[in-house]
């Protein structure tokens with residue numbers, strides 16, 4: 278635990294904090310409220326908020342729930358198998374940790390806590406470029422499955438170097454986030470004049486100050502040609518994160534991407550952007566035969582996960598639920614969130630007569646309100 282989180286409310290001796298209270302089941306809303314109590318208001322808003330009118334943020338979860346499950350009966354389902362492989366990396370669950378920035382602001386352990394928590398759950402963690410620990414430090418903290426997420430920093434040389442280091446440090450894939458050519462307009466942050474705490478360590482910013490964080494623009498934006506270039510530099514399979522269209526997905530795969538990650542960046546970039554739950558079927562139809570497809574954004578229950586798998590995702594990723602888990606309970610909080618959702622997923626799959634996540638049939642879901650005639 279060590280030093281206090283910058284600006285975090287201090288606990289009085291003998292005081293019960295929200296993290297001491299046991300929840301009877303995974304209640305992500307309650308966890309978010311606990312995090313709201315613990316974190317300084319502007320930090321909570323930075324984590325929770327979205328862009329402009331927050332329409333995409335508000336619709337994300339509802340969009341998964343605009344699909345309905347079609348359970349199968351009498352299939353003799355015993356234990357459900359959640360294990361799978363993502364680009365050849367074995368994982369115990371198809372629910373991974375999305376990259377999220379500045380984890381040291383949520384908890385003193387930062388990315389090391391998330392890495393330990395994810396490893397305990399057997400879940401894949403994607404480590405952000407905007408981290409408060411270096412890729413090597415996170416790698417040393419755990420031998421859990423890890424991918425590294427790359428942003429284009431102001432120094433191209435430094436960006437290239439990070440890609441190489443990810444390969445050298447045992448990360449298993451490089452995730453290029455392509456939906457942030459400039460920062461979305463986040464009204465909560467503009468209103469609070471949000472700035473990173475002066476003592477927050479930006480572990481991947483070059484010492485020469487060449488990569489100011491949370492800057493609106495990066496120079497010389499990436500193109501499709503960068504996919505193969507970063508694959509060569511890192512010697513890792515490349516995942517392109519932030520794709521919402523079938524035609525873009527095709528171009529990514531033609532350019533060398535091994536996987537495409539459907540995402541609205543948690544509603545923090547384009548607003549109103551199409552929800553992941555509505556973009557996923559188009560992307561799977563376009564490239565699902567040639568590449569793995571993942572999804573994130575608003576996934577908050579086991580049935581949301583199952584819906585995404587049925588729509589063709591090989592895995593899903595969580596952003597804010599992990600933020601709240603780390604903020605309220607450190608590594609154990611992260612494990613609790615991941616295990617809780619995995620448990621819900623297994624339960625829903627058993628109820629739906631589905632034995633394994635690797636083969637969830639497409640006809641498991643149907644749009645709400647549609648009467649299906651077979």
Ligand SMILES: Cc1cc2nc3c(=O)[nH]c(=O)nc-3n(C[C@H](O)[C@H](O)[C@H](O)COP(=O)(O)O)c2cc1C
Nearest residue numbers: 324375376377378405454542543574575595596597
């Ligand atoms: C506070 C915060 C920071 C984020 N930082 C990054 C980042 O550094 N790199 C990245 O690719 N995506 C980042 N994202 C987007 C997440 O990877 C993910 O796409 C999104 O959070 C998923 O939606 P959810 O929060 O509803 O689960 C961030 C999201 C949040 C909420």
Ligand SMILES: CCCCCCC(=O)C(=O)O
Nearest residue numbers: 378407428490491492545
């Ligand atoms: C180096 C660019 C700033 C990254 C900001 C972190 C992020 O992705 C977010 O959504 O916030």
